[in-house]
Protein backbone atom coordinates (compact mmCIF):
# COMPACT_ATOMS: atom_id res chain seq x y z
CA UNK A 1 0.00 0.00 0.00
CA UNK A 2 1.10 3.53 -0.79
CA UNK A 3 0.77 6.68 1.27
CA UNK A 4 -1.80 8.84 -0.53
CA UNK A 5 0.57 11.80 -0.72
CA UNK A 6 3.33 9.70 -2.25
CA UNK A 7 1.34 9.36 -5.46
CA UNK A 8 0.40 13.03 -5.42
CA UNK A 9 3.99 14.13 -5.01
CA UNK A 10 5.24 11.72 -7.70
CA UNK A 11 2.61 12.70 -10.27
CA UNK A 12 1.30 16.25 -10.12
CA UNK A 13 -1.14 15.71 -12.99
CA UNK A 14 -0.98 16.61 -16.70
CA UNK A 15 -0.58 20.33 -16.10
CA UNK A 16 1.05 20.17 -12.68
CA UNK A 17 3.93 18.16 -14.12
CA UNK A 18 4.94 21.31 -16.05
CA UNK A 19 4.90 23.48 -12.93
CA UNK A 20 8.67 23.86 -12.72
CA UNK A 21 8.96 25.26 -16.24
CA UNK A 22 5.64 27.07 -16.37
CA UNK A 23 4.67 28.47 -12.98
CA UNK A 24 4.51 32.23 -12.68
CA UNK A 25 4.93 32.65 -16.42
CA UNK A 26 2.69 30.39 -18.48
CA UNK A 27 0.47 29.38 -15.59
CA UNK A 28 -0.38 31.55 -12.57
CA UNK A 29 1.09 34.68 -14.22
CA UNK A 30 0.46 37.93 -12.35
CA UNK A 31 -1.13 40.65 -14.44
CA UNK A 32 -1.00 43.90 -12.51
CA UNK A 33 -2.43 47.41 -12.75
CA UNK A 34 -5.97 48.43 -13.70
CA UNK A 35 -7.76 45.83 -15.84
CA UNK A 36 -7.50 47.10 -19.42
CA UNK A 37 -5.86 46.52 -22.80
CA UNK A 38 -2.44 47.38 -21.31
CA UNK A 39 -1.38 45.83 -18.02
CA UNK A 40 1.88 45.03 -16.27
CA UNK A 41 3.50 41.61 -16.42
CA UNK A 42 6.78 41.07 -14.58
CA UNK A 43 7.11 44.85 -14.30
CA UNK A 44 6.71 45.48 -18.05
CA UNK A 45 3.67 46.97 -19.76
CA UNK A 46 2.08 44.43 -22.10
CA UNK A 47 -0.75 44.50 -24.59
CA UNK A 48 -3.21 42.14 -22.93
CA UNK A 49 -5.56 39.80 -24.81
CA UNK A 50 -6.42 37.34 -22.09
CA UNK A 51 -9.03 39.09 -19.98
CA UNK A 52 -12.71 38.23 -20.43
CA UNK A 53 -13.73 41.82 -19.73
CA UNK A 54 -15.50 41.95 -23.12
CA UNK A 55 -17.31 45.23 -22.62
CA UNK A 56 -14.50 46.93 -20.73
CA UNK A 57 -16.62 47.37 -17.60
CA UNK A 58 -14.01 46.21 -15.06
CA UNK A 59 -12.18 49.52 -14.71
CA UNK A 60 -15.00 51.94 -15.53
CA UNK A 61 -15.11 54.57 -12.76
CA UNK A 62 -18.90 54.24 -12.38
CA UNK A 63 -18.54 50.46 -11.86
CA UNK A 64 -15.73 50.84 -9.34
CA UNK A 65 -17.81 53.48 -7.54
CA UNK A 66 -20.91 51.24 -7.42
CA UNK A 67 -18.81 48.40 -5.98
CA UNK A 68 -17.11 50.69 -3.47
CA UNK A 69 -20.38 52.35 -2.38
CA UNK A 70 -22.04 48.96 -1.86
CA UNK A 71 -19.04 47.62 0.07
CA UNK A 72 -18.94 50.79 2.21
CA UNK A 73 -22.64 50.46 3.03
CA UNK A 74 -22.89 46.71 3.57
CA UNK A 75 -19.35 45.36 3.91
CA UNK A 76 -18.59 42.05 2.25
CA UNK A 77 -20.29 39.84 4.84
CA UNK A 78 -23.87 40.90 4.22
CA UNK A 79 -26.12 38.93 4.07
CA UNK A 80 -25.06 36.05 6.29
CA UNK A 81 -26.26 32.53 5.55
CA UNK A 82 -27.72 30.67 2.58
CA UNK A 83 -30.49 32.30 0.53
CA UNK A 84 -33.05 29.88 1.89
CA UNK A 85 -32.19 30.47 5.53
CA UNK A 86 -31.02 34.03 6.24
CA UNK A 87 -29.21 35.26 3.10
CA UNK A 88 -32.12 36.65 1.10
CA UNK A 89 -32.57 40.36 0.25
CA UNK A 90 -34.66 42.67 -1.92
CA UNK A 91 -31.58 43.38 -4.04
CA UNK A 92 -31.05 39.69 -4.82
CA UNK A 93 -34.67 39.56 -5.98
CA UNK A 94 -34.27 42.77 -7.98
CA UNK A 95 -31.19 41.45 -9.78
CA UNK A 96 -33.00 38.19 -10.53
CA UNK A 97 -35.98 40.09 -11.97
CA UNK A 98 -33.70 42.26 -14.09
CA UNK A 99 -31.60 39.33 -15.36
CA UNK A 100 -34.77 37.40 -16.27
CA UNK A 101 -36.21 40.39 -18.08
CA UNK A 102 -32.94 41.05 -19.93
CA UNK A 103 -32.73 37.50 -21.32
CA UNK A 104 -36.47 37.35 -21.90
CA UNK A 105 -37.38 34.63 -19.42
CA UNK A 106 -40.04 34.49 -16.73
CA UNK A 107 -37.76 34.09 -13.76
CA UNK A 108 -34.12 33.81 -12.68
CA UNK A 109 -32.04 32.58 -9.76
CA UNK A 110 -28.58 33.75 -8.74
CA UNK A 111 -25.67 31.44 -7.99
CA UNK A 112 -22.37 32.45 -6.41
CA UNK A 113 -20.07 30.98 -9.05
CA UNK A 114 -20.93 29.82 -12.53
CA UNK A 115 -18.90 26.67 -12.23
CA UNK A 116 -20.48 25.47 -8.99
CA UNK A 117 -23.91 26.63 -10.05
CA UNK A 118 -23.80 24.66 -13.28
CA UNK A 119 -22.60 21.47 -11.57
CA UNK A 120 -25.38 21.84 -9.05
CA UNK A 121 -28.12 22.77 -11.52
CA UNK A 122 -27.40 19.68 -13.64
CA UNK A 123 -27.46 17.61 -10.48
CA UNK A 124 -30.84 19.09 -9.57
CA UNK A 125 -32.45 18.92 -13.00
CA UNK A 126 -31.98 15.21 -13.65
CA UNK A 127 -32.77 12.09 -11.65
CA UNK A 128 -31.56 8.54 -12.21
CA UNK A 129 -34.17 7.71 -14.86
CA UNK A 130 -33.32 10.76 -16.96
CA UNK A 131 -30.76 10.86 -19.74
CA UNK A 132 -28.27 13.62 -20.52
CA UNK A 133 -27.16 14.30 -24.09
CA UNK A 134 -24.28 16.77 -24.35
CA UNK A 135 -21.57 18.19 -26.63
CA UNK A 136 -18.12 16.64 -26.21
CA UNK A 137 -16.46 20.08 -26.08
CA UNK A 138 -18.50 21.54 -23.25
CA UNK A 139 -16.89 23.39 -20.35
CA UNK A 140 -15.57 21.54 -17.29
CA UNK A 141 -18.54 22.72 -15.22
CA UNK A 142 -20.90 20.80 -17.51
CA UNK A 143 -18.66 17.74 -17.63
CA UNK A 144 -18.48 17.74 -13.83
CA UNK A 145 -22.23 18.21 -13.48
CA UNK A 146 -22.76 15.27 -15.83
CA UNK A 147 -20.34 13.22 -13.71
CA UNK A 148 -22.74 13.56 -10.76
CA UNK A 149 -25.61 12.12 -12.79
CA UNK A 150 -26.50 8.63 -11.59
CA UNK A 151 -28.30 7.78 -14.85
CA UNK A 152 -27.15 7.42 -18.46
CA UNK A 153 -25.43 10.11 -20.48
CA UNK A 154 -24.66 10.24 -24.20
CA UNK A 155 -22.04 12.55 -25.65
CA UNK A 156 -22.26 13.82 -29.23
CA UNK A 157 -19.50 15.03 -31.55
CA UNK A 158 -18.85 18.74 -31.24
CA UNK A 159 -21.62 20.77 -32.88
CA UNK A 160 -22.44 17.78 -35.12
CA UNK A 161 -26.17 17.65 -35.81
CA UNK A 162 -26.08 14.08 -37.15
CA UNK A 163 -24.31 12.86 -34.02
CA UNK A 164 -26.74 14.88 -31.87
CA UNK A 165 -29.70 13.22 -33.57
CA UNK A 166 -28.19 9.74 -33.30
CA UNK A 167 -27.73 10.24 -29.57
CA UNK A 168 -31.19 11.73 -29.10
CA UNK A 169 -32.60 8.59 -30.76
CA UNK A 170 -30.61 6.37 -28.38
CA UNK A 171 -31.70 8.52 -25.46
CA UNK A 172 -35.37 8.30 -26.45
CA UNK A 173 -35.19 4.53 -26.77
CA UNK A 174 -33.70 4.30 -23.30
CA UNK A 175 -36.09 6.82 -21.79
CA UNK A 176 -39.02 4.70 -23.01
CA UNK A 177 -37.68 1.97 -20.73
CA UNK A 178 -36.66 4.06 -17.72
CA UNK A 179 -39.69 6.34 -17.84
CA UNK A 180 -37.39 9.37 -17.56
CA UNK A 181 -36.85 12.49 -19.67
CA UNK A 182 -33.95 13.95 -21.69
CA UNK A 183 -31.78 17.00 -20.96
CA UNK A 184 -29.64 18.26 -23.87
CA UNK A 185 -26.75 20.55 -22.86
CA UNK A 186 -24.82 22.84 -25.19
CA UNK A 187 -22.78 25.97 -24.81
CA UNK A 188 -24.01 29.14 -26.47
CA UNK A 189 -20.39 29.93 -27.33
CA UNK A 190 -17.65 27.33 -27.07
CA UNK A 191 -15.08 29.31 -25.18
CA UNK A 192 -11.96 27.68 -26.54
CA UNK A 193 -12.70 27.72 -30.28
CA UNK A 194 -15.21 30.57 -30.34
CA UNK A 195 -17.88 28.68 -32.26
CA UNK A 196 -21.51 29.31 -31.43
CA UNK A 197 -23.44 26.23 -30.40
CA UNK A 198 -25.84 25.18 -33.17
CA UNK A 199 -28.84 26.25 -31.16
CA UNK A 200 -31.10 26.75 -34.16
CA UNK A 201 -30.45 23.19 -35.31
CA UNK A 202 -30.83 21.83 -31.78
CA UNK A 203 -34.14 23.61 -31.36
CA UNK A 204 -35.32 22.24 -34.73
CA UNK A 205 -34.74 18.72 -33.36
CA UNK A 206 -37.38 19.44 -30.74
CA UNK A 207 -39.95 18.84 -33.49
CA UNK A 208 -38.82 15.21 -33.63
CA UNK A 209 -37.56 14.45 -30.12
CA UNK A 210 -38.83 15.21 -26.68
CA UNK A 211 -36.03 16.91 -24.72
CA UNK A 212 -35.29 20.00 -22.68
CA UNK A 213 -32.42 22.33 -23.59
CA UNK A 214 -29.91 23.82 -21.13
CA UNK A 215 -27.51 26.41 -22.60
CA UNK A 216 -24.34 27.70 -20.93
CA UNK A 217 -23.96 31.14 -22.48
CA UNK A 218 -20.98 32.37 -20.47
CA UNK A 219 -19.31 33.98 -23.50
CA UNK A 220 -22.49 34.92 -25.40
CA UNK A 221 -24.14 37.00 -22.67
CA UNK A 222 -23.42 40.69 -23.30
CA UNK A 223 -21.57 40.05 -26.56
CA UNK A 224 -24.12 38.47 -28.91
CA UNK A 225 -27.66 39.33 -29.96
CA UNK A 226 -29.15 42.72 -30.77
CA UNK A 227 -29.52 43.71 -27.13
CA UNK A 228 -26.64 41.61 -25.82
CA UNK A 229 -28.99 38.95 -24.43
CA UNK A 230 -26.74 36.28 -25.89
CA UNK A 231 -26.58 33.43 -28.35
CA UNK A 232 -30.29 32.57 -28.16
CA UNK A 233 -31.15 36.11 -29.17
CA UNK A 234 -28.47 36.09 -31.87
CA UNK A 235 -29.94 32.94 -33.42
CA UNK A 236 -33.57 33.89 -32.79
CA UNK A 237 -34.25 30.89 -30.53
CA UNK A 238 -34.15 32.36 -27.04
CA UNK A 239 -37.72 31.24 -26.30
CA UNK A 240 -36.86 27.62 -27.08
CA UNK A 241 -33.97 27.51 -24.59
CA UNK A 242 -35.56 25.86 -21.56
CA UNK A 243 -32.86 26.77 -19.06
CA UNK A 244 -30.51 29.66 -19.85
CA UNK A 245 -27.28 30.19 -17.90
CA UNK A 246 -24.79 33.06 -17.88
CA UNK A 247 -21.94 33.96 -15.57
CA UNK A 248 -21.08 37.47 -14.37
CA UNK A 249 -17.38 36.59 -14.71
CA UNK A 250 -17.05 37.74 -18.33
CA UNK A 251 -19.07 40.59 -19.91
CA UNK A 252 -20.31 41.65 -16.48
CA UNK A 253 -16.75 41.83 -15.09
CA UNK A 254 -17.91 40.57 -11.72
CA UNK A 255 -18.55 37.43 -9.72
CA UNK A 256 -21.70 35.32 -9.66
CA UNK A 257 -23.99 33.84 -12.29
CA UNK A 258 -27.65 33.12 -12.92
CA UNK A 259 -30.08 30.63 -14.38
CA UNK A 260 -33.21 31.84 -16.18
CA UNK A 261 -36.26 29.79 -17.14
CA UNK A 262 -40.01 29.47 -16.58
CA UNK A 263 -40.93 30.31 -13.01
CA UNK A 264 -41.79 26.74 -12.01
CA UNK A 265 -38.36 25.54 -13.09
CA UNK A 266 -36.60 28.37 -11.27
CA UNK A 267 -38.63 27.69 -8.15
CA UNK A 268 -37.59 24.02 -8.39
CA UNK A 269 -33.92 25.10 -8.63
CA UNK A 270 -34.33 27.40 -5.62
CA UNK A 271 -35.48 24.46 -3.53
CA UNK A 272 -33.17 21.79 -4.94
CA UNK A 273 -29.87 23.29 -6.07
CA UNK A 274 -27.46 22.15 -3.40
CA UNK A 275 -24.73 24.72 -4.19
CA UNK A 276 -27.13 27.46 -3.07
CA UNK A 277 -29.01 25.58 -0.35
CA UNK A 278 -25.83 24.70 1.50
CA UNK A 279 -23.62 27.74 0.84
CA UNK A 280 -23.61 31.41 1.76
CA UNK A 281 -25.54 33.83 -0.39
CA UNK A 282 -23.87 36.06 -3.00
CA UNK A 283 -22.62 39.14 -1.03
CA UNK A 284 -24.67 42.27 -1.50
CA UNK A 285 -21.69 44.24 -2.78
CA UNK A 286 -21.54 41.82 -5.72
CA UNK A 287 -25.30 41.98 -6.23
CA UNK A 288 -25.42 45.78 -6.23
CA UNK A 289 -22.34 45.89 -8.46
CA UNK A 290 -24.06 43.50 -10.87
CA UNK A 291 -27.18 45.70 -10.97
CA UNK A 292 -24.99 48.63 -12.05
CA UNK A 293 -23.24 46.55 -14.71
CA UNK A 294 -26.48 45.17 -16.11
CA UNK A 295 -27.87 48.69 -16.32
CA UNK A 296 -24.81 49.75 -18.31
CA UNK A 297 -25.10 46.78 -20.67
CA UNK A 298 -28.76 47.68 -21.24
CA UNK A 299 -28.28 51.41 -21.71
CA UNK A 300 -24.85 51.65 -23.38
CA UNK A 301 -25.03 49.67 -26.64
CA UNK A 302 -21.93 51.55 -27.77
CA UNK A 303 -19.84 49.24 -25.57
CA UNK A 304 -20.85 46.18 -27.58
CA UNK A 305 -20.49 48.13 -30.84
CA UNK A 306 -16.92 49.07 -29.91
CA UNK A 307 -16.16 45.46 -28.94
CA UNK A 308 -17.30 44.26 -32.36
CA UNK A 309 -15.23 46.89 -34.20
CA UNK A 310 -12.19 45.37 -32.51
CA UNK A 311 -13.34 41.76 -33.05
CA UNK A 312 -13.94 42.34 -36.76
CA UNK A 313 -10.64 44.19 -37.27
CA UNK A 314 -8.68 41.53 -35.39
CA UNK A 315 -10.29 38.54 -37.07
CA UNK A 316 -10.19 39.93 -40.59
CA UNK A 317 -6.62 41.20 -40.06
CA UNK A 318 -5.47 37.77 -38.90
CA UNK A 319 -7.24 36.01 -41.78
CA UNK A 320 -5.86 38.45 -44.37
CA UNK A 321 -2.40 37.70 -43.05
CA UNK A 322 -2.88 33.98 -43.55
CA UNK A 323 -3.58 32.94 -39.96
CA UNK A 324 -5.90 30.05 -39.25
CA UNK A 325 -8.55 31.23 -36.80
CA UNK A 326 -10.76 28.19 -37.28
CA UNK A 327 -14.49 28.77 -37.52
CA UNK A 328 -15.05 31.29 -34.77
CA UNK A 329 -18.23 33.31 -35.20
CA UNK A 330 -17.96 35.10 -31.85
CA UNK A 331 -15.49 37.40 -30.08
CA UNK A 332 -13.26 34.53 -28.95
CA UNK A 333 -10.35 34.49 -31.40
CA UNK A 334 -8.19 31.36 -31.49
CA UNK A 335 -5.05 31.36 -33.63
CA UNK A 336 -4.11 27.79 -34.57
CA UNK A 337 -0.43 26.99 -34.98
CA UNK A 338 1.52 23.75 -35.11
CA UNK A 339 4.27 22.83 -32.68
CA UNK A 340 5.21 20.94 -29.57
CA UNK A 341 4.92 22.27 -26.02
CA UNK A 342 8.60 23.40 -25.67
CA UNK A 343 8.34 25.34 -28.96
CA UNK A 344 5.09 26.88 -27.80
CA UNK A 345 6.76 28.02 -24.57
CA UNK A 346 9.68 29.60 -26.44
CA UNK A 347 7.29 31.33 -28.83
CA UNK A 348 5.10 32.78 -26.10
CA UNK A 349 8.20 33.92 -24.22
CA UNK A 350 9.34 35.80 -27.33
CA UNK A 351 5.85 37.24 -27.84
CA UNK A 352 5.70 38.55 -24.29
CA UNK A 353 9.30 39.69 -23.80
CA UNK A 354 10.17 41.09 -27.22
CA UNK A 355 6.82 42.13 -28.61
CA UNK A 356 5.06 43.00 -25.34
CA UNK A 357 1.96 40.99 -26.31
CA UNK A 358 0.28 38.85 -23.65
CA UNK A 359 -2.28 36.23 -24.60
CA UNK A 360 -3.29 32.80 -23.36
CA UNK A 361 -1.67 29.72 -24.74
CA UNK A 362 -3.49 26.41 -24.99
CA UNK A 363 -1.61 23.16 -25.55
CA UNK A 364 -1.94 19.42 -24.92
CA UNK A 365 -3.73 17.96 -22.89
CA UNK A 366 -6.42 20.61 -23.37
CA UNK A 367 -6.11 20.20 -27.17
CA UNK A 368 -4.49 17.41 -29.26
CA UNK A 369 -0.69 16.97 -29.23
CA UNK A 370 1.21 19.04 -31.82
CA UNK A 371 -1.37 21.84 -31.87
CA UNK A 372 -0.94 25.25 -30.25
CA UNK A 373 -3.73 27.75 -29.78
CA UNK A 374 -2.96 31.35 -28.98
CA UNK A 375 -6.30 32.56 -27.70
CA UNK A 376 -7.18 36.23 -28.00
CA UNK A 377 -10.07 37.87 -26.19
CA UNK A 378 -10.83 41.25 -27.75
CA UNK A 379 -12.54 43.82 -25.55
CA UNK A 380 -14.06 47.28 -25.83
CA UNK A 381 -10.87 48.68 -24.24
CA UNK A 382 -8.68 47.63 -27.20
CA UNK A 383 -7.81 49.97 -30.04
CA UNK A 384 -7.23 49.47 -33.76
CA UNK A 385 -3.53 50.24 -33.12
CA UNK A 386 -3.48 47.30 -30.68
CA UNK A 387 -4.82 45.10 -33.45
CA UNK A 388 -2.12 46.21 -35.94
CA UNK A 389 0.62 45.80 -33.36
CA UNK A 390 -0.57 42.28 -32.56
CA UNK A 391 -0.79 41.15 -36.17
CA UNK A 392 2.77 42.39 -36.81
CA UNK A 393 3.99 40.52 -33.72
CA UNK A 394 2.13 37.36 -34.70
CA UNK A 395 3.60 37.45 -38.21
CA UNK A 396 7.09 37.60 -36.72
CA UNK A 397 6.59 34.72 -34.29
CA UNK A 398 4.92 32.56 -36.94
CA UNK A 399 7.97 32.99 -39.16
CA UNK A 400 10.29 31.92 -36.35
CA UNK A 401 8.04 28.98 -35.47
CA UNK A 402 8.13 27.82 -39.08
CA UNK A 403 11.88 28.27 -39.55
CA UNK A 404 12.66 26.21 -36.43
CA UNK A 405 14.03 29.06 -34.25
CA UNK A 406 11.84 28.05 -31.31
CA UNK A 407 12.68 24.36 -31.54
CA UNK A 408 16.22 25.00 -30.33
CA UNK A 409 15.31 27.55 -27.65
CA UNK A 410 12.37 25.39 -26.51
CA UNK A 411 14.56 22.33 -26.07
CA UNK A 412 16.76 24.32 -23.67
CA UNK A 413 13.73 25.63 -21.74
CA UNK A 414 12.05 22.22 -21.34
Ligand SMILES: Cc1ncc(COP(=O)(O)O)c(C=O)c1O
Pocket residue numbers: 113114115116118139141187191216218219247248249256257
Ligand atom coordinates in the same frame (compact mmCIF):
# COMPACT_ATOMS: atom_id res chain seq x y z
C1 LIG B 1 -18.51 28.23 -20.58
C2 LIG B 1 -18.27 28.55 -19.13
N1 LIG B 1 -19.16 28.14 -18.22
C3 LIG B 1 -18.98 28.39 -16.91
C4 LIG B 1 -17.88 29.08 -16.46
C5 LIG B 1 -17.71 29.27 -14.98
O1 LIG B 1 -18.14 30.51 -14.55
P1 LIG B 1 -17.58 31.17 -13.19
O2 LIG B 1 -16.26 31.76 -13.50
O3 LIG B 1 -18.64 32.15 -12.81
O4 LIG B 1 -17.46 30.06 -12.19
C6 LIG B 1 -16.94 29.55 -17.37
C7 LIG B 1 -15.73 30.29 -16.96
O5 LIG B 1 -15.69 31.22 -16.26
C8 LIG B 1 -17.14 29.28 -18.75
O6 LIG B 1 -16.26 29.70 -19.66
